[in-house]
Amino acid sequence: MSTFIIEGGCKLSGEIVPQGAKNEALQVICATLLTAETVTIRNVPEILDVKNLIALLGAMGVKIGRLSEGVYTFRADDIDLDYIHTDDFRQRAATLRGSVMLVGPLVARFGEAVLHRPGGDRIGRRRLDTHLTGIGKLGADFRYNPQKQAYEIKSEGLRGAYILLEEASVTGTANILMAAVLAEGDTTIYNAACEPYLQQLSIMLSAMGANITGISSNLLKVVGVDFLGGCSHTVLPDMIEVGSFIGMAAITQSALRIRNVVYEGLGIIPDAFRRMGIVIDREGDDIVVPQQDLYTVETFMDGSILTVSDAPWPGLTPDLLSVFLVVATQANGSVLIHQKMFESRLFFVDKLIDMGAQIILCDPHRATVIGSGRKYRLRSATMTSPDIRAGIAMLLAAMSAEGESRIYNIDQIDRGYQDIDGRLNAIGAKILRE
Numbered sequence: 001m002s003t004f005i006i007e008g009g010c011k012l013s014g015e016i017v018p019q020g021a022k023n024e025a026l027q028v029i030c031a032t033l034l035t036a037e038t039v040t041i042r043n044v045p046e047i048l049d050v051k052n053l054i055a056l057l058g059a060m061g062v063k064i065g066r067l068s069e070g071v072y073t074f075r076a077d078d079i080d081l082d083y084i085h086t087d088d089f090r091q092r093a094a095t096l097r098g099s100v101m102l103v104g105p106l107v108a109r110f111g112e113a114v115l116h117r118p119g120g121d122r123i124g125r126r127r128l129d130t131h132l133t134g135i136g137k138l139g140a141d142f143r144y145n146p147q148k149q150a151y152e153i154k155s156e157g158l159r160g161a162y163i164l165l166e167e168a169s170v171t172g173t174a175n176i177l178m179a180a181v182l183a184e185g186d187t188t189i190y191n192a193a194c195e196p197y198l199q200q201l202s203i204m205l206s207a208m209g210a211n212i213t214g215i216s217s218n219l220l221k222v223v224g225v226d227f228l229g230g231c232s233h234t235v236l237p238d239m240i241e242v243g244s245f246i247g248m249a250a251i252t253q254s255a256l257r258i259r260n261v262v263y264e265g266l267g268i269i270p271d272a273f274r275r276m277g278i279v280i281d282r283e284g285d286d287i288v289v290p291q292q293d294l295y296t297v298e299t300f301m302d303g304s305i306l307t308v309s310d311a312p313w314p315g316l317t318p319d320l321l322s323v324f325l326v327v328a329t330q331a332n333g334s335v336l337i338h339q340k341m342f343e344s345r346l347f348f349v350d351k352l353i354d355m356g357a358q359i360i361l362c363d364p365h366r367a368t369v370i371g372s373g374r375k376y377r378l379r380s381a382t383m384t385s386p387d388i389r390a391g392i393a394m395l396l397a398a399m400s401a402e403g404e405s406r407i408y409n410i411d412q413i414d415r416g417y418q419d420i421d422g423r424l425n426a427i428g429a430k431i432l433r434e
Contacts, residue, residue: 007430008401012254019045020235024197026098032074033105037230048415104178115151130172160185180222181210189220195313207231247323249289297333309338322393329357331371348390388416
């Protein structure tokens with residue numbers, strides 16, 4: 001297990017380029033199983049979760065080529081279906097939340113799949129009902145095997161259906177969409193997630209020959225086709241990284257240019273930071289955050305405390321609320337952070353309180369942050385990262401704090417952020433990987 005040793009108080013300067021979007025990469029890599037032809041994917045983030053998924057596909061028989069950093073080819077023309085029933089598959093899938101999105105492509109093309117309890121962040125219960133119910137409505141049969149503690153899924157042929165999702169699950173929508181493109185007949189997916197990741201997946205599937213309308217809306221209509229071909233696809237910049245860098249510049253009182261962000265794909269993120277009092281300038285497709293000694297949180301029009309909460313797209317992504325929470329500790333003013341989707345994502349705040357932050361954890365979903373206006377700097381601390389997003393928030397806090405901090409279990413951070421210590425050290429941070 002690796003550790004970060006961080007010297008706080010260092011200012012950043014220069015520019016940084018965000019990596020490819022992790023959540024999109026996991027989806028489009030799974031989609032390569034839908035064709036026997038070659039698929040080329042560019043701007044792939046070479047992070048732990050993505051590498052594990054690529055290795056899992058390789059073990060299944062997918063021919064994988066790495067043309068250069070971040071550029072991969074996939075050819076799934078000789079899949080070993082017996083492998084999905086092995087202990088090795090179970091062990092690999094159990095370390096990776098994204099493994100759940102193998103179900104749709106496998107059932108659609110090969111008529112069978114196995115779903116073990118997937119791994120990922122420990123951020124509370126994350127139901128699989130949306131995946132199972134949606135693919136079941138397309139005609140797949142799910143049977144739970146208690147000996148293997150896994151669902152065994154089979155289909156004699158998927159058929160289009162009308163599907164109204166109980167929740168706008170991103171991975172659930174992706175899984176159902178990948179199954180529907182090869183199903184016989186028409187499929188309607190209503191209350192579909194429409195995050196940029198889903199839009200990109202739909203664009204890639206369309207390039208492969210799928211017939212999808214309603215892209216970027218919550219009403220997707222799919223006309224099934226008999227065959228999908230190869231294509232070339234480029235992954236968007238990771239909007240979570242972009243938001244993390246904005247927060248990092250603000251809390252360390254640094255000037256920073258974030259390059260090639262695809263600004264139109266960031267949605268409400270820039271304006272949400274502006275409501276925190278952070279100045280953000282757009283220059284072409286770059287974001288420039290000037291140095292600010294102090295940022296003051298806005299209040300609502302009636303004078304009530306600002307609430308920052310997550311919501312399905314185009315609302316604010318829940319993956320950034322941990323960053324907003326840490327940034328709020330040094331703001332002038334108070335903020336209510338409302339994490340609606342996951343009940344355990346705010347439990348890392350006890351470490352921030354130990355660092356001197358004034359935070360009231362109201363319940364598992366809400367925390368009130370009383371910003372110190374930089375009157376009181378955070379103190380250094382020793383912490384353990386429980387998940388990807390809390391890990392990057394802890395890193396922000398440590399970079400702002402006085403003294404030397406340690407963060408254990410940084411493999412969690414590596415799951416979502418590529419060479420984060422090297423990239424930040426190049427612009428002025430002092431982070432040692434031990």
